[in-house]
Amino acid sequence: MGSATRIAIVGGGPAGYESALVAAQLGAQVTVFDRDGVGGACVLTDCVPSKTLIATSDRVTAFRDAPRVGVGASGLGRAEAAVDLAVVNERIKDLARQQSEDIAARLAHEGVTVVAGAARFAERQPPRAHLLEVLDASGAVVDTAQADVVLLATGGTPRVLPTATPDGERILSWRDVYELKELPEHLVVVGSGVTGAEFASGYSELGVPVTLVSSRDRVLPGEDPDAAAVIEHVFTSRGGTLVKQARAAGVRRVGDGVSVDLVDGRTVSGSHALMCVGSAPNVTGLGLEHAGVELDEAGYLKVDRVSRTSVPSVYAAGDCTGVLLLASVAGMQGRIAIWHALGEAVAPLRLKTVAANVFTHPEIATVGVGYQAVASGAAPARQVTLPLGTNPRAKMQGLREGFVKLYCRPATGAVIGGVVVAPGASELVYPLALAVQRGLTVNDLASTIGVYPALSGSVSEAARRLMSHDDLD
Structure with a gap:
């Protein structure tokens, strides 16, 4: 397909806007049909707002735990923080709107057309193309659009x-x-x-x-x-x-x-x-039956590893596919779809290399092979777990709960998975994600000189604990 390829993207969340940017940069004619606001539920109501709320709670935690390091609001007693939830929630909504506006501005700068409204496949489809109907907030058809490629990125909604x-x-x-x-x-x-x-x-x-x-x-x-x-x-x-x-x-x-x-x-x-x-995929009202797009047994849009549906020129990405409900995965699915649709070289999605984070206190970050695969013997591995409390920087910061767990292959020492439980685990997991993605060994991690003192030192220390003579070059 050439530069005149018409790509219609239904949904403006991470899967939608990330794929739109790629398509525009590759010279396609791109239109995003967005019903609820650019950025989708991820930015406006789900991921961005919830993590902003949690970031606020982190401040309260730090204030409350300050006496651990000799700091108190008055004296050295228990510190108490007052939370004005109305102010907190207004800030959360303002930040979500700002993020949405930033994404919309980026799309406009790249030449992407954004149409406010939902879209669905029309009952009668033209040969070698797709006809979409554009709906306003009341559900009335207000326009139509043709596309050579359609990407469905409609997300999900709370069950x-x-x-x-x-x-x-x-x-x-x-x-x-x-x-x-x-x-x-x-x-x-x-x-x-x-x-x-x-x-x-x-x-x-x-x-x-x-x-x-x-x-x-x-x-x-x-x-x-x-x-x-x-x-x-x-x-x-x-x-x-x-x-x-x-x-x-x-x-x-x-x-x-x-x-x-x-x-x-x-x-x-x-x-x-x-x-x-849980959540349910947004797959109703899309006119899927008119285009021949199939759902899987769980009611999600059925896709392969390059995000194709049962119709070769219709792709799907994000929560509506049920592949892995993460914004990072949604964005990658969308990019892979566009690369494939436009004939670019593309590697299929590799879920085993995806890092994920649970934004609790403390956070839980994971990547690669996990506990179940190792415990069952499905993935033979050597492992080590280091309590966070043994880390010198953690001691300085008064951190007590958490650990770093590392898995490697018994013979080669190749890093195949890891778990980090700590404040800011979402940042600390990156070297483990890089190791899993690139096939690095525990020797590679252990021989990399980092900062001292740092929480990331627990990663290199875990690698050193797993080193053996067989691991060395």
């Missing part, structure tokens, strides 16, 4: 239980919390996956009494169990309550609060309930 429908006041989705003017008196978080754990941790650090309801026997069932144990310990030590093996049947408004009814007959009461029970 709703019929018995716990958010009302925006007491029963909340994670997109409702930024309208609160005051801190909840007692927040019940339903769901202990990444989103639930992050909000439970964030509000707990802000000083809110939080009860976390988990359907499993631990929080973060998809993460390293040692890492999850640290999060549980920190959460409960801050006064949080864990209710495990407790599946929610529904949530009721009771007076000025809520009652979370559990399947086993128990109830959990609070002032507010925050529902974090």
